[in-house]
Amino acid sequence: MNWPCRLRFPNRNEHKRARKMMGIQDIRDIVSSLFIMLNKETFVLFRIEFLVVLVTVLFLVMFIIDVFRRHIRNIFMKTMFSILDAISDSIVLYLLGAMQTAKFKNHLFPVWALVLVSFRYNVDFISGYGVHDRHGRRYMEWRNVVKLLGSAFLILWRGSRFTVPLWSLLALQILRSWYRFCEHGLALRSIWHGTSSEVISEYMRAGPHTRNWKPEDCNPENMEGYKYLVLGETKQGIRLKKPRYVLYIHTAQSVKQAERGFSSLVTLDKIWGCRRNLLHPDNKEGNDPKDLCLAFALSRLLRCRLEDVTLQEEIFCINRKLVKTKIIEEQDTNRAFRVMELQLSFVNDYFNTHYPMVFWSGYLSLFSNLLLSVVTFGVVCWLAVDIRKVYKPPKDDRAHVVHGLNVDMIITWVFMFFMLFKEIWEMVSYLVSDWTRLLLVCSYAQWKEEHTRDRRMEGTISSFFKSRITSKHWHGxxxxxxxxxxxxxxxxxxxxxxxxxxxxxxxxxxxxxxxxxxxxxxxxxxxxxxxxxxxxxxxxxxxxxxxxxxxxxxxxxxxxxxxxxxxxxxxxxxxxxxxxxxxxxxxxxxxxxxxxxxxxxxxxxxxxxxxxxxxxxxxxxxxxxxxxxxxxxxxxxxxxxxxxxxxxxxxxxxxxxxxxxxxxxxxxxxxxxxxxxxxxxxxxxxxxxxxxxxxxxxxxxxxxxxxxxxxxxxxxxxxxxxxxxxxxxxxxxxxxxxxxxxxxxxxxxxxxxxxxxxxxxxxxxxxxxxxxxxxxxxxxxxxxxxxxxxxxxxxxxxxxxxxxxxxxxxxxxxxxxxxxxxxxxxx
Known part of the structure; x- marks a missing residue:
């Protein structure tokens, strides 16, 4: 029998292959549409907003970790800080590029870019690095400048309706980075910090040809003879006395100042010998200022050991009497350990924090840092006022509005708040630090006696000793x-x-x-x-x-x-x-x-x-x-x-x-x-x-x-x-x-x-x-x-x-x- 035609039934395997081909094609289409969708202006803006919020949260976490750095000992927390540091740096770089290449216009992008870069390099304003900067972190200031220049290019290329305050804030941030880099070098060369150990090693050298101090005159009960350096030595005051070129510190003062007992050089014996009301031996309120100065003087000696600077054996002989009398035999155990806490706190600040750079020349350098923070605060307020004037974005701007709320403006106001809060916190941290208290006490002790009681100065010092961010100097x-x-x-x-x-x-x-x-x-x-x-x-x-x-x-x-x-x-x-x-x-x-x-x-x-x-x-x-x-x-x-x-x-x-x-x-x-x-x-x-x-x-x-x-x-x-x-x-x-x-x-x-x-x-x-x-x-x-x-x-x-x-x-x-x-x- 002849069939008119042959019927051909589809193979089951062919069906599977066809289905598979359709599945692969669908996946390709989905991926292609996803990339097309992600490149749309709405999604590009959403991605930038999301990353800006994310990196801000990361900066906030890093800021909190930095504030409580002495109390965080968990290995995971330390590891997390390092990871956040790397991640946030990469996100900031990506955002600078994404804002630059966006095909739409948003006048807030330059504001975000500049504030993000400022946050990135000021979030660890305290524990950035110490005097010796073992990890070379001071060179990150130049990386900061490069990113700030990238923000400047964004402002110049994309344009902004807040040009004047933005350029002012940009110039101020570059100035701060340059100043931080320079002040590190100044602190490294300063007598009070970078070269302190070498100066103390020579200053504390006992012998018949030196008049700095004599071990036999030292009495730990009233601190007479303990001429341990606290504050006041400068390059201009250091002299080498012939014929053996023994170092001594000359204090330039007028005859009238000398008669009243004024001395620009503050040593431990002068702190204890001061007869002004606050430091008078009969005033118990003077114990805290005295303990602070004792801790700082001991910390300078301890830094000699940590910097491998050799001290004479005679120092340890009188130092043993001092430590035994003032610390080991102290009846108040908490006071004895508080002195040790303060000592190690100063040593830690010297090696691991930014405080020595802030205080490298005393009040002058402190005022310079506070001035930069105040000016930054003012410029940020200026920028915030200008942004407030143009709350509604122009027609050619791409903005994200949800239920009538401008999400971009909310992000910007949060930025402004964090920026202002960070500057306030930085100024407060400097002002209530132990270094500021030390400067105040030494300024008070430069005059041995007073004709009229300075109640205003005493009240200022007392208020600074009562004002603290935290009462602990270590985790305990x-x-x-x-x-x-x-x-x-x-x-x-x-x-x-x-x-x-x-x-x-x-x-x-x-x-x-x-x-x-x-x-x-x-x-x-x-x-x-x-x-x-x-x-x-x-x-x-x-x-x-x-x-x-x-x-x-x-x-x-x-x-x-x-x-x-x-x-x-x-x-x-x-x-x-x-x-x-x-x-x-x-x-x-x-x-x-x-x-x-x-x-x-x-x-x-x-x-x-x-x-x-x-x-x-x-x-x-x-x-x-x-x-x-x-x-x-x-x-x-x-x-x-x-x-x-x-x-x-x-x-x-x-x-x-x-x-x-x-x-x-x-x-x-x-x-x-x-x-x-x-x-x-x-x-x-x-x-x-x-x-x-x-x-x-x-x-x-x-x-x-x-x-x-x-x-x-x-x-x-x-x-x-x-x-x-x-x-x-x-x-x-x-x-x-x-x-x-x-x-x-x-x-x-x-x-x-x-x-x-x-x-x-x-x-x-x-x-x-x-x-x-x-x-x-x-x-x-x-x-x-x-x-x-x-x-x-x-x-x-x-x-x-x-x-x-x-x-x-x-x-x-x-x-x-x-x-x-x-x-x-x-x-």
Missing amino acids: LIDQYVFLESYDDIPRCWNVMHQISTGMVPKKGDGAKLRSAISVPECIKPAILKKLRASLEKLNTSNNLHQPDNTNRNQEEPTIRSGILLPKVVRSLSQRKQYNWACFDLPTCSHVILVWHIATSLCEIKFARDHGVDLSKHGFLSSLSSYFTGCCSSKPYLVDVDVDEMTKEKKVNGKLPDKLKEMYVTANSLSRYCAYLLVSKPDLIPDSFYVPNMVLQETVTRARDDILKKCDSLQSRYDKLMEVAEKAIQDGDDILKEDVVRLGAKLGKELIDQESKEECWEILSEVWAELLVHIAPTWNAEAHKQCLESGGEFITYIWALLWHCGIEKSKLWPVEDVYGNDVENMS
Whole structure:
């Protein structure tokens, strides 16, 4: 049979191919239409508006971070600031190009461009850079000028109805960038800042041929003879006296001024010797101004150490008497630490902020910066008035109007408000800073006596001391690390972020998880000062050459300059010599910290068990409980010491005695803080660079993979360590060959078995306070300087105090290639 035609049915695969071709074509059409739509004037304007609002929010966040820079210590916050800095810079560059290439006209574009560039380089007006500008950030002022010129091209090319105020604001911003760049060079060459350390080194040189000061005339009680420089030295006043060319500072003054006791050079003895009402010895209100001047004078000496400028040994002799009398033996502990806070605050300002540039020549440079801010404020107001006159955009302008509201004008008014607020905040920050207070006090003290009381000046100084943006000069926190809670932590996610961020987020090792930081307990400060007083009681001022006790020398550690060494004595154990092995027989500082830390943790667990605390939580529940205890609770210890706020369910058996509570808090907080230093700040402890991390990782591996394997609660870990300790004690003399975990368990069991509850915590609190004093002195001043950038560490306060006393090392640790003055044995 012959068919008239052959029917051909479509193949199923052909249908799929056709559908696929249609799908690809649809996607292409959608993408093409999207690009066409995005290039329409409406969407281009919307994109510019969105990015302008976004970058403004970023600038606001950066501004807040900069204001609270001393109180923000979180690594994520620091990383976020760096990321925001890079992102905002890129967005500003893009917006300048987008506004320039837009095919429509908008008279507000030049205003946005200029204000954005101004925001970008003034958002960190305080912490831009320090005198030495280690990161070269001062050259960003030229990048700012280039972007300002880009804004000028936009104004010139696109045109604007606000030409005169815009050009005025543009010229003013270029002038400010040029001035900031120049004032950095002026501050670097000024006697008061950049060359201060060299001048002080020569000025403080004692000898028969100098008349600046004599050590034998120094009396720390009334500060007589303490001619420490505070303010007033200038290049014109510096003289070199022949024949030995000894530096002295000449103060030019008239006969009448000299008769009235006027001197342009202000030193510490003149501050204390001033008989005017505010600084009179009988006026208690003068303590704050005197403390401020003392802190600044000490900060200038400390800068010598941080800038590697050598000082004579005689300085440390009289400095030790001063620090001991005015700080260490001060009855008011808060006042003593306030002086140290002010000192480190001045040092931080010098290295990491813009304040030294603002005050490089005193009132003159301060007035110049305030004048620039006032003029900028006025020009911005002028620009705002001109914009208000043309609230409705011209017909040829593209504007975004929603429900009758001009979105572009709203954005512009927000810009104007932020610009004005920033200028006001900058002026207030300069005026209520410690530097302004210092200038006022020194101006007041230049006249030793007065015929008529200047109540207006006194009222001004008092009001400036009462006016503060924040009462804290540092964050007041100490970080915490608990080995028995963190040894099994493996930070996989964190280290993935480290790789993704190309190192901006620092890498973490295993078992290095930290607890939340706590405020420095009030009981710690007097405990530390007590140990410092004991350490300074029998300092030997004779120049005996120190011979190293340990022959194991590390050639990588630099030689410490001549200095006093703390004695190889732990007074807390003088009556309990059975624990001496844990301080004197271990090879490094890292071993000592971990052994005492593990022992302290075991004692805390035993203490918590005795008070009915449940420690048997397993796995995830234990970690979750630990997290919320550290992050959300004000009670960071296993035993709730804040009895007044406890619920009935958590209440311990009776109220802890105040003395026991103080010892418990002191021991635990210092134990965890020293462990934190070993884990996160190894440069601040006396061991060489790689030792802390090696000791920690060995201890973590031994605990996780061997001794405490499968122990998933604090209770099980305690029981296991008690078993290990029992066996270690039976081994006798072989104990020092054991690992850190077994050594810590042995020490903890001995304390629990041989001491009563009160005696145990007395030993631990005393030992930890003393260990921190021995850990603090170190040759690595650079590490302390870097920590100041993020608010500083508590140990830096102790390090600075000991350095002022001439102490640069402790004999408790192996002394390697160090020669200096020794200390009498205090046993």
